[in-house]
Amino acid sequence: xxxxxPVPTRLQDYTPPAWLVETVHLTFRLDPEATVVRSExxxxxxxxxxxxxxxxxxxxxxxxxxGEAIRPDLHECGLTVLEEQLPDGxxxxxxxxxxxxxxxxxxxxxxxxxxxxxxxxxxxxxxxITYFPDRPDVMAVYTVRIEGAEPVMLSNGNPAxxxxxxxxxxxxxxxxxxxxxxxxxxxxxxxxxxxxxSGRDVDLRIWVRDGDQDRCAYAMDSLKRSMKWDxxxxxxxxxxxxxxxxxxxxxxxxxMENKGLNIFNSKYVLASPETATDGDFEGIESVIAHEYFHNxxxxxxxxxxxxxxxxxxxxxxFRDQQFSADMRSEPVxxxxxxxxxxxxxxxxxxxxxxxxxxxxEYIEINNFxxxxxxxxxxxxxxxxxxxxxxxxxxxxxxxxFERHDGEAATIEDWLKVFEDATGHDLTxxxxxxxxxxxxxxxxxxxxxxxxxxxxxxxETPPTPGQPEKAPVPIPIRWGLLGAQGEVAAGTFVLDKAQxxxxxxxxxxxxxxxxxxxxxxxxxxxxxAPGDRAARLARDTDPFNRxxxxxxxxxxxxxxxxxxxxxxxxxIAVAMDETLDPTFRALALGLPSEDEIAxxxxxxxxxxxxxxxxxxRIGLDRKLAEALGPRAAELRAxxxxxxxxxxxxxxxxxxxxxxxxxxLMTRLDPTAPxxxxxxxTNMTDRLTALALLVREGRGExxxxxxxxxxxxxxxxxxxxxxxxxxxxxxxxxxxVVTALxxxxxxxxxxxxxxxxxxxGFAGGNPAGFxxxxxxxxxxxxxxxxxLDKLNPMTAxxxxxxxxxxxxxxxxxxxxxxxxxERIASTDGLSRDTAEMIGRIRA
Ligand code: ARG
Ligand code: ZN
Numbered sequence: 001x002x003x004x005x006p007v008p009t010r011l012q013d014y015t016p017p018a019w020l021v022e023t024v025h026l027t028f029r030l031d032p033e034a035t036v037v038r039s040e041x042x043x044x045x046x047x048x049x050x051x052x053x054x055x056x057x058x059x060x061x062x063x064x065x066x067g068e069a070i071r072p073d074l075h076e077c078g079l080t081v082l083e084e085q086l087p088d089g090x091x092x093x094x095x096x097x098x099x100x101x102x103x104x105x106x107x108x109x110x111x112x113x114x115x116x117x118x119x120x121x122x123x124x125x126x127x128x129i130t131y132f133p134d135r136p137d138v139m140a141v142y143t144v145r146i147e148g149a150e151p152v153m154l155s156n157g158n159p160a161x162x163x164x165x166x167x168x169x170x171x172x173x174x175x176x177x178x179x180x181x182x183x184x185x186x187x188x189x190x191x192x193x194x195x196x197x198s199g200r201d202v203d204l205r206i207w208v209r210d211g212d213q214d215r216c217a218y219a220m221d222s223l224k225r226s227m228k229w230d231x232x233x234x235x236x237x238x239x240x241x242x243x244x245x246x247x248x249x250x251x252x253x254x255x256m257e258n259k260g261l262n263i264f265n266s267k268y269v270l271a272s273p274e275t276a277t278d279g280d281f282e283g284i285e286s287v288i289a290h291e292y293f294h295n296x297x298x299x300x301x302x303x304x305x306x307x308x309x310x311x312x313x314x315x316x317x318f319r320d321q322q323f324s325a326d327m328r329s330e331p332v333x334x335x336x337x338x339x340x341x342x343x344x345x346x347x348x349x350x351x352x353x354x355x356x357x358x359x360x361e362y363i364e365i366n367n368f369x370x371x372x373x374x375x376x377x378x379x380x381x382x383x384x385x386x387x388x389x390x391x392x393x394x395x396x397x398x399x400x401f402e403r404h405d406g407e408a409a410t411i412e413d414w415l416k417v418f419e420d421a422t423g424h425d426l427t428x429x430x431x432x433x434x435x436x437x438x439x440x441x442x443x444x445x446x447x448x449x450x451x452x453x454x455x456x457x458x459e460t461p462p463t464p465g466q467p468e469k470a471p472v473p474i475p476i477r478w479g480l481l482g483a484q485g486e487v488a489a490g491t492f493v494l495d496k497a498q499x500x501x502x503x504x505x506x507x508x509x510x511x512x513x514x515x516x517x518x519x520x521x522x523x524x525x526x527x528a529p530g531d532r533a534a535r536l537a538r539d540t541d542p543f544n545r546x547x548x549x550x551x552x553x554x555x556x557x558x559x560x561x562x563x564x565x566x567x568x569x570x571i572a573v574a575m576d577e578t579l580d581p582t583f584r585a586l587a588l589g590l591p592s593e594d595e596i597a598x599x600x601x602x603x604x605x606x607x608x609x610x611x612x613x614x615x616r617i618g619l620d621r622k623l624a625e626a627l628g629p630r631a632a633e634l635r636a637x638x639x640x641x642x643x644x645x646x647x648x649x650x651x652x653x654x655x656x657x658x659x660x661x662x663l664m665t666r667l668d669p670t671a672p673x674x675x676x677x678x679x680t681n682m683t684d685r686l687t688a689l690a691l692l693v694r695e696g697r698g699e700x701x702x703x704x705x706x707x708x709x710x711x712x713x714x715x716x717x718x719x720x721x722x723x724x725x726x727x728x729x730x731x732x733x734x735v736v737t738a739l740x741x742x743x744x745x746x747x748x749x750x751x752x753x754x755x756x757x758x759g760f761a762g763g764n765p766a767g768f769x770x771x772x773x774x775x776x777x778x779x780x781x782x783x784x785x786l787d788k789l790n791p792m793t794a795x796x797x798x799x800x801x802x803x804x805x806x807x808x809x810x811x812x813x814x815x816x817x818x819x820e821r822i823a824s825t826d827g828l829s830r831d832t833a834e835m836i837g838r839i840r841a
Contacts, residue, residue, distance in 0.1 A: 006830050008361040011307040017133055018049035021140035022090075026130070030148030030184055032102040032112060036061070039130045041093045041140075051081040051093075054127035054134040057109070061096040063131075079131055097130050104128070105748060105789035113250035114209070116185025117150070118263055120256060123306055123365045126177035136176040137304045137408040144169045150184035152207065156259045158241050171259055173239065174406065176302050181258030183207070183246045190216040194227050196237045202227075206269065207246040215270040218646060219245065219284050226289040229323050234397060236296045245269065245288075249713055250749050252792045253369070255287050257294030264291070267714050267751060273644035275715050277683040278654060281646035285327065290320040296401065304408040306365045310357045310433070311414055313369075314377020321378060331542035332582045332652075338517045338543070341379065344371035345520070346438055347598055351802040352839050354436040354463035358411050363834040366792045372436070379520040380432050384418060386475040386518055387429070387493060392422035428495060431472045436463040439472060441494065443525040447508040452480065454511060457498040458521075464841065471497050477518040479541060480509035486540050491518070510534045515541040522602075526551070536569035542583060549573070549587050557591065557615055558599045567626045574627070574634065574656075581638060582652030585659045588623070590616055593765045594803075601806040608808065609769040613729065617666075624663040635660035644681045651683070658687040669695040676701050686718060693726040716744055717755040724756050725763030732767025733774040736760045740782075747786065750793045757782045761800040768800070769807065773814035776801075780818040783832070784825050791829030798822070798835040816840070 025040040043051070055078040063070055063079075066087060072079040104111035109128025110119050119125065127134040144155040145168045153162075156179070157171025187207040194202045204223060206216045223245070230236040240260045251265040268287040271280055297319060298312035325333040348354060348371050355368070357377045362368050385393040396418040404413055411433050415426045437460045444455040456476065460469035472495075479489035480503060487509055492501045510531045514523045526532065535548035552566035573579060573587040591599075593616060597607040624631065638657035640650045664671040672695075676688035689705055692698040702723065709715035720739060727735040739745060739756055747753045761768045761779045768775040779800060787794035804815040822828070823836045 006363050006834075008363050009306075009365075010361045011305070011358070012360070014305055014307075016047040017135065017138050018047050019043045019051055019133065020046040021133065021138050024132075024140050024142045025145075026142065027145045028147065028182060030117060030146065030150065030153075033100050035099050035101055035110065035117075036096055037099065037130045038096045039094065039132070041132070042090065043093060044090045048083070050083050051086055052078060052133070053080075053131035054078040054124070055097070055131040056124075056127045057099070057104075058128065058131065059098040060131070061098055063093070063095040065093055066091050067094075078127065095131055099129065106792065107250055107252050107750070107790060108792065110182065111250070113248045116187065116248070117148075117183060118185075118246065118248050119180065119182050119258075120252065120263065121180050121258070122178040122256060123309075123369075124178070126180055129180075132177055134177050135305065136178060136302050139174040139176050139302070139406075139408060141174050142169075142171045142180065144171075144182065146182065146184060148184055150186065152187040152189075153182075153184040154207070154244060154246070154261055155182050156180065156261050158260075171240075173259060173300070175259050175299060176408065179257070179259045179299055179302075181256070181261040181263055183248075183261065183263065186210070187246065188213055190220060192220050192224065194224050194238070194243075196227070197231050198237060200237070200241070202238050202240070203242045205242070205244045207244065208266075208270065209247075212247070212266075212270055215272045215275065216247075218271050218281055219269045219288055222285040222288040223292060225285075225327065226292040226323060229289070229326065230293060230296070230319075233322070233326075234296070234319070236401070238295065239300075243292075245291075249751070252750055252790070255291045257291045257298055259295070259299050262291045265751065267717070270714060271646075273646070273681040275682055275709070275712055277686055278646060278651035280682075282324070282328075282651075286320050286324050289323045290316055293319045293323070300406065301401070301404045302408045304410045306362070306368070307358055307360070308410050309365075309368060310373045310377035310380075311409060311411055313374045314357065315381055315414075317374050317378035318381040321382075327647075329580055329582060329652075331546075332580065332586065334516055334543050335546050335583075335586050337375075337378075341371070341375045341520060342595060342598075343592065345375045346522070347594065347803065348372055348799075349376075349436060349438045349463070350598060350601070351805070352464060352841060353799065353802050353835070356434050356436045356466075358433040360434075364795070364831045366831055367795055367834055376520055383432070383473075383475050383519055384426075384429070386477070386491065387473065388418060388422040388424055392418075392424070396421040428471075428473050431470055435460060435469050435472065436466055437461050437469060439469075439474060439519075439521045441474060441476070441514075441519075441521050441523050441525075443511075443513065443523070445511065445527065450504055450506060452503045452505050452509060452511075453500055454478070454492075454503075454513070455498065455500045456492075456494045458494055459497075464838070471495060474519045474521055476513060477515040477541075479512045479515060479539075480505060481512060481534065481539065482507060482509050485538075489515075512539050512541055512544045514544070516543045517547075530565075533565040533569050536565075537572065545573075546583070546587055550591065553619065554591055554596070554599055556619055557596045557612075558603065563619060563622060567623060570623065571626060571630075575630065580652060581649065581656040585652065585655040588656075588659050588663075590620060594762075597765070597803070597806060601803075606808045607806045609766045610729070610771075613766040620663065621666045624666040627660075627663060631660045631663050635664070654681075654683050658684065661687060662691060665691045665695060669697060673697075682715075682718075686722065690722050690726050693722055696728060698723075698726070710744065713749070713751070717751050720745070720752065720755040721759035721763065724759035727760075727764060727767060729764065729766035729770060732760060732764050733770060733778050737778060747782070748789060750790065753782075753786060753793065754797075757786075758797060758800075761797070769811060771810060773811075773818075776815050776818045780822055784822055784828075787825070787829050787832045788827070791831040795829065795831035795835045798832055798839065801836075801839050804839070 022042040027038040029036040072081045101110045101112045108125035146153040147166045153167040155169035160168040160170040188210050189205045189207050192204045245262045247266040247269040255264040293316050297315045399417045399421045439460045442457045446453040474494040476492045480487050532548045539545040555561035556563040593612050596612050600607050635657045638653040640653050672688040672691040679685035692701045
């Protein structure tokens with residue numbers, strides 16, 4: 001049992017740094033088990049006071065101030081030198097520490113992955129490398145010397161010399177310690193270049209293991225498109241002579257924006273038609289863009305403290321969403337983003353882990369890299385843009401870059417530039433950053449004497465620590481559909497608890513509200529009978545057209561309503577050749593089991609995961625039956641002969657064709673056999689494989705797939721995930737338990753762990769929630785095991801339990817018992833302890 005209760009860090013306790021840093025010189029003498037780090041730090045007075053340097057898992061070998069050896073006071077989280085022992089003005093601190101990269105399984109700080117050295121310092125990993133004021137408001141210029149036998153030794157910025165056994169790097173841009181990076185190993189590069197619009201030539205290098213060079217082309221192309229887009233749309237140019245990306249296999253997150261040296265989870269770099277799906281290509285494009293965009297939103301302007309995390313993450317997600325929308329289809333991208341928002345963020349907001357976009361306190365900051373900080377944070381920026389208009393937004397962003405370049409800023413600074421640039425008062429808007437929970441907007445309609453009145457009422461349910469909520473400004477884009485098409489449209493900002501919009505129209509129209517999902521709220525609006533079917537048939541806003549179908553499907557899946565309107569409307573969309581195939585595929589998609597469960601919980605009923613699954617399969621089958629032979633015809637019409645392309649309309653055609661295959665398989669379980677055998681790309685191959693496994697006919701295909709791809713970790717991850725997600729729920733625990741014995745189950749690699757354990761808990765809800773509790777036990781066992789090595793990834797997995805209160809008493813009791821067992825584990829990490837504590841509270 002834990003005895004120490006960690007103290008939370010609070011936003012209101014922020015104090016400026018006592019000492020600032022001008023320059024840092026680091027020398028690394030690399031050794032897998034005993035790397036020595038020499039740091040020479042030039043401190044200058046800040047707010048004044050004692051010198052506190054953060055440090056964790058370090059062995060201090062020596063320390064001096066202005067050349068005089070000292071013995072600082074060491075404590076659990078660092079060291080302190082009292083003010084009276086310090087010189088009055090600037091001074092030079094020199095220290096040597098010893099660290100053990102090989103033993104670093106937490107994958108924070110300097111660690112080894114597949115024989116190479118790499119780092120991850122955000123949020124607080126730099127303190128595992130050397131003693132330092134490891135906080136983002138201390139920005140300094142770094143010079144790095146690396147000594148070792150590795151053929152390639154990299155750090156941030158521009159190269160500053162190299163020779164036999166050493167390399168030096170200099171980064172002229174002051175940066176916080178979380179953006180420091182070092183990589184060393186036997187790496188190969190793929191090179192290209194980019195000329196900025198002011199004529200600077202930038203070398204681009206992607207570093208991978210030998211053999212992976214031919215799978216970097218799409219990442220490189222995405223990088224160049226990102227650089228160009230940021231110049232054209234935001235006026236932002238790159239600012240060094242070199243931009244490097246390194247792909248590593250062992251990585252807790254997706255990727256990291258270290259200045260000039262991004263480090264990526266290899267799944268967001270490596271792709272070829274045979275090894276990556278269309279979704280993987282799209283993911284690479286957006287993550288490459290995201291990390292590149294951080295150079296301005298995150299690196300040049302960083303965060304004052306970690307409470308401001310959404311300042312860089314929300315903004316950068318919004319920017320990468322805009323980029324992808326420009327590269328692909330805007331409405332489709334919006335639907336995808338809303339699906340993701342609801343799946344992760346609405347789920348989070350509805351449960352015990354709900355927190356504001358700017359949290360007020362945390363115990364472990366790594367637990368706040370959440371859908372709320374990232375995705376809801378992006379939604380807030382989208383709303384700001386909606387409220388001040390595209391021009392106002394552009395002006396505000398220009399002012400933001402001009403005013404805060406080189407600074408560590410706050411959410412207040414961010415809102416202030418919008419106020420100053422556009423004249424809007426954003427006092428009330430700030431509540432969006434401070435209040436957790438998803439607002440509900442109720443709508444009442446009235447038509448009388450040529451006046452159509454829409455009355456909106458908003459309400460946000462209580463969330464942990466926030467029983468009462470105040471109204472927030474909600475931009476509601478609306479349109480009214482008459483018999484002949486749209487009769488009126490506009491944006492209404494609901495900033496009171498209740499307010500009305502009145503429009504003069506000759507006939508009662510069909511209202512289309514919250515177009516483009518203009519605010520992250522739950523709209524409680526069915527409208528008159530037949531209105532949703534009408535919107536599904538002819539809404540001029542593509543998002544709401546899709547949303548109408550989704551809402552009809554949910555009526556069936558949540559309330560048991562007659563599915564006829566949904567079936568008719570969806571099939572009409574599916575067969576409409578004037579529509580984008582991706583949009584048609586999205587319209588044919590059913591809400592996930594988890595989404596259905598959330599909606600059921602929303603009505604106050606408890607969720608039966610087996611019934612959810614059965615009803616969903618039942619509706620899918622009805623759709624298959626209603627389509628009949630048209631499914632195969634449509635599939636054939638969507639064939640994409642010729643060489644594979646991850647861009648253009650081919651991915652959408654594949655998606656629609658594969659959706660048809662899924663429906664055909666409901667009626668004929670042998671349908672995926674030929675497509676599996678004939679597939680020439682991973683998108684088609686993996687779809688067919690998943691369908692075969694779903695139908696219990698996957699054995700031979702799985703063996704063949706494994707034999708073909710066992711040498712590529714990213715593909716082996718898919719092989720694990722497909723089995724975890726598609727195994728029949730009543731024997732899924734047995735399937736995944738057996739897979740943990742497979743020689744390829746390298747559970748210390750986060751991608752592999754997430755593929756199997758996460759793929760089961762998140763991808764197979766009915767299996768995870770098996771009523772005997774075996775699924776919960778399996779996940780808890782592995783969570784406890786991983787926590788000892790990698791707290792960050794273990795803590796993240798605990799989110800699979802965040803919905804435990806949705807279920808019946810039996811399941812709740814079983815989950816509670818597992819949460820209790822995890823909580824009382826000896827030596828449980830602070831990360832996981834915080835998560836489990838919040839989930840149980
Ligand atoms: N800043 C990185 C990104 O958004 C993610 C870093 C994740 N770090 C963490 N501690 N979870 O691209
Ligand atoms: Zn980011």
